[in-house]
Amino acid sequence: MKVRTGSFFLVIGILALLTGCQGKEGGPKQHETLLFGATYMTRNNPYFDxxxxxxxxxxxANGDILLTRDPLQDQEKQNExxxxxxxxxxxxxxLNPVDWEAVSPALDACKEAGVAVINVDTVVKDRDSVVSIIETDNYQAGQLCALDMMKRKKSANIIILDNPIQMSITYRAQGFTDAIAGNDSYRVVYRHAAGGEIEVSSKVMEEILRANIDFDVILGGNDPTALGALAALQQARKEEGVLIYGIDGSPDFKAIxxxxxxxxxxxxxxxxxxxVAAETAYRYLAGETVEKYISLPSTLITRDNLNHYEIDGWQ
Incomplete structure (x- = not known):
């Protein structure tokens, strides 16, 4: 039987596409290029860069390609x-979701298409829909801030600037409030969503100042939030005596x-x-069993130990 050469290579090409990225059953082929996707809640935070x-x-390093998207804090756009x-x-x-719950339709679409999901930095609500979750121990991160505050102050009126749709920040705030629970000397006097961004946080802080709320400690859900609060305080010349905590360890925060x-x-x-996320992805594609949840420890950086860390870089 005579087979035309063009048809033969067309069939081979189709087969290569169909087998290009197999999961636990087969693992990736040795020499073919794999295509990965990544989307973060925002790229307006150097942390995600x-x-x-x-x-x-x-x-x-594996000879593959990563396509990255920025939904600008818009979950509908991220789903698209x-x-x-x-x-x-x-x-x-x-995947780093904008909204841990509203991302579900996109997770369903991934499942239907056979696209495995590695969840990074902040968890999705439907944990069964992802292969693995890799994040910092956010609860511990909040605890560390609270413990340091209690060493510095015998009592405090605290403002928490959080972001309820972002579970990493929610867990940080929970770690903080659990650490001070049962001690009436430390009171959370105001709590408000601040979007996890400098501009939003600064506006929220301006509103707090106009309300004449008495406070002397601010917990920002991340470093940009804390820096936004600082900007508003400095603009109003009311930063004196206020302890300000962030979470990230960003170069900008360490410089300040x-x-x-x-x-x-x-x-x-x-x-x-x-x-760790990428290495976990490759192990999964190679057919290995991967950990469902991987938590990396957090470290508190203050001015006392700052000399042990590179100011203009991340840990």
Whole structure:
């Protein structure tokens, strides 16, 4: 039987596409290029740029490609971007959701398309829909801030600037409030969502100042939130005597910490999260059993130990 050469190579090409990114059954082929997708709640926070670098380094070292998307804190847009990534042929998605619950339709679409999901930095509500979750111990991060505050002050009126749709920040706030629970000397006098961004946090802080709420401690759900609060306080010239805590260990925060304007930050290593996420993805694709939940420890950085850390970089 005579087979035309063009038809033969067309069939081979189709088969290569169909087998390009297999899961636990088969593992990836040795020499074919795999396509990965990544989407983060925002790229308006350098933390996610560094996290993405960690993933990208591992992916590119394996000769593969990472497509990255930024939904700008819009869950509907993120869901649309995930559908686009599926259409582009990704075999694995690295997901940092805008809204831990409203991302569910996109997770369903991934399941239907056979695209495995690695959940990074903040958890999704439907944990069964993801292969693995890799994040910092956010509860511990909040605890560390509270314990440091209690060493510095015998009593405090506390403002918490959180972001309820982002579970990493919710767990940080929970760790903080659990650490002070049962001690009437420490009171949370106001709590408000601040979007996890400098601009939003600054506006929220301006409203708090106009309300004449008495406080002397601020917990920002992340470093940008804490820096936004600081900006509003400085604009009003009311920063004196206020302890300000962030969570991330970002270069910007450490530089401000070195100047003495903020108190401390529970540091994360976004590059480590990215690398672990990518390595976990490759193990899964190779057919190995991977851990369902991976938690990386946090470290409190204050001015007292800042000299042990690189100011202009992440841990």
């Amino acid at each position: 560094v996290l993405n670098q960690g993933i990208e380094e591992v992916v590119e 971007q995930i559908l686009e990534l599926i259409d582009e042929g990704i075999c694995m998605l690295f 910490l070195d100047m003495g304007y903020v108190t401390g930050t529970s540091a994360q290593s976004p590059k480590s999260i990215g690398r």
